[in-house]
Amino acid sequence: MSDVAERVASLFDSRFLRGYAKEKIRRDPAYDAVFSRLPDAPLLDLGCGAGVFAFYLRERGFRAPIVGIDHDVKKIEAATSAAASYRDVTFRVRDAREPFAGEGTVVLLDLLHYFGDEEQRAILACAASAQTVILRDAIDDGSWRYRATYVQESLARGVGWLKAERLHFPRRETLRAAFDGFDVEEVPMWGRTPFNNYLFVFRRPSPGLRPPSPR
Numbered sequence: 001m002s003d004v005a006e007r008v009a010s011l012f013d014s015r016f017l018r019g020y021a022k023e024k025i026r027r028d029p030a031y032d033a034v035f036s037r038l039p040d041a042p043l044l045d046l047g048c049g050a051g052v053f054a055f056y057l058r059e060r061g062f063r064a065p066i067v068g069i070d071h072d073v074k075k076i077e078a079a080t081s082a083a084a085s086y087r088d089v090t091f092r093v094r095d096a097r098e099p100f101a102g103e104g105t106v107v108l109l110d111l112l113h114y115f116g117d118e119e120q121r122a123i124l125a126c127a128a129s130a131q132t133v134i135l136r137d138a139i140d141d142g143s144w145r146y147r148a149t150y151v152q153e154s155l156a157r158g159v160g161w162l163k164a165e166r167l168h169f170p171r172r173e174t175l176r177a178a179f180d181g182f183d184v185e186e187v188p189m190w191g192r193t194p195f196n197n198y199l200f201v202f203r204r205p206s207p208g209l210r211p212p213s214p215r
Contacts, residue, residue: 002026008055011082021052029191030109030136030199035060037185037201039132041104045069046096046123047111051079051089058086064104069094096123102130109136110197113153113169120170124178131204133179136189138196140169145196152195175200 005025009018025031035057041064045054048068057066065088070076072093079091096111097119106127112120112135127133138149146169153167176184185201 004056004059007059008052011055011085012050012078013081014078017050017078020050021055024052025056027191030189030197031056033187033189033199034107034109034134034136035062037134038062038105040064041131043067043105043107044100044102044130046100046106046108046127047114048075048079048091050075051082051091053107053109054079054089054091055082055086058089064088066090067092069096069100071095100126102127102133104130105132105134106130107134110138111135112137113167116166116168117174120168120174121178124175128179128182128202133182133202134199135175136197136199138169139198140171141196143196145190145194148194149196169196172198181205 005022008025009021012018012021031053034053038057043057043062043064043066045066045068048054048070049072051068054066054068068076068079068089068091070079070091070093076091076093083089083091097115108123108127112123115123138146138153140146150167150169179202182202182204185199185203187199187201189197189199
């Protein structure tokens, strides 16, 4: 994995982003977990930041089209510049709260907790139009891991790396309710960190044979 981290890091002009990409790929267990669960389908990465996850996927051999959206103009500019050597990887400045259509796979990594309850439900309702939805976020369950996560995210907002209006971590019930009828996989995803992260994979069941119509 170190070779992948080095190749992705080399795409960025910024020393900070090179270091960030290396650490993210080497230490974040979600990247490999998501990659191993992705179908071969177009992917929409909501809250893509500087595009590190998209470049990681390309370096791991994922070849389906990738679109990343984020509201941070500077991060999208960095991602677009770094993406010059890849095909079918595009980035757009856009607010995740704007309606969107998910067709293949929608990925939301550490995104929902920047929005309130109603905004979370609206985002999830749009995502539920996809065949597969994979999200990682910290869950509000009152645990010590949840409290540690809240403190860390508050610090990240304080130094300006995360441009977020608020912190409002989702509840497990909110996530599951948005994908009624989907097959659900839930995996603890905190790795060696103290944070309360979980990976949720929602897969739309393949349509089965319809029963014969009554005569």
